[in-house]
Amino acid sequence: MEICRQDDALQISDLDPFLAELLRQIPQSTSPLGEPAAEARLFSRPSAEKEICAEWKTYVEPELRRLFRTASETVADDLTQLNRNEKSLSNCTLHIPIQHADAWLNTLNQARLVIATKYKFSEEELNDHDRSPIGSRRDLGLFQINFYGFLQEFILREIGSG
């Protein structure tokens, strides 16, 4: 896999089928459905005061849900490029318009938080970037978190350098 900036886009090329599939899974990985702890993490309490929390749930939380959904939809639209390959097992390329960078950062963070909460990864596990091989669905979850984090770091570097 190669990743670079090309004019007004971020380009991820030479994507093998495995990494392409992990990218395809980003939008669905943001869903906290059936995972109350993940839901609680995405929509965390703003205060210890009940009155503030009640107002927040009514007025702010719907806005946050809309924000997260819009970001995830933008990423899902970009990812449709990965479905255009006629040969499903060949390597492919993904172009991310630079104006979608914020949506990608947000969606990757949603996915990382939901996966981390779902599998209850400890801080030690999250910092173990050399862990391998992938032997279970949980190991794959940690790999996803690290891979999505790598993409976040790249996007941050590129938007930071203008």
Next chain:
Amino acid sequence: MSAVSAVQSEKGSTSTVETPARETETRGEEELDVPWQVVVHNDPVNLMTYVTMVFQRVFGYPREKAERHMLEVHHKGRSILWSGVRERAEFYVQQLHGHLLLATLEKVV
């Protein structure tokens, strides 16, 4: 609410019955004056570079100041990013939640 208070104030000038209403209003103003602080809590999932970028964007802090707060969150578990009136504090916490950071607003003790 302000219209009702005005009527009560006018009545209050001719009658002592309205005095308690004035006291209530005064307490409300005092509550508004209580400073609030925006606190960000540690979350091992969020990248340090990402948290720094969010602090720069939300508060307009220079990179060095944003990094100082990020490191305080990382090492001490929390950092007070801002303090002031409640409405502004709520706005900042909403922005931070929009970036998926763990943030709360707390009354300054």
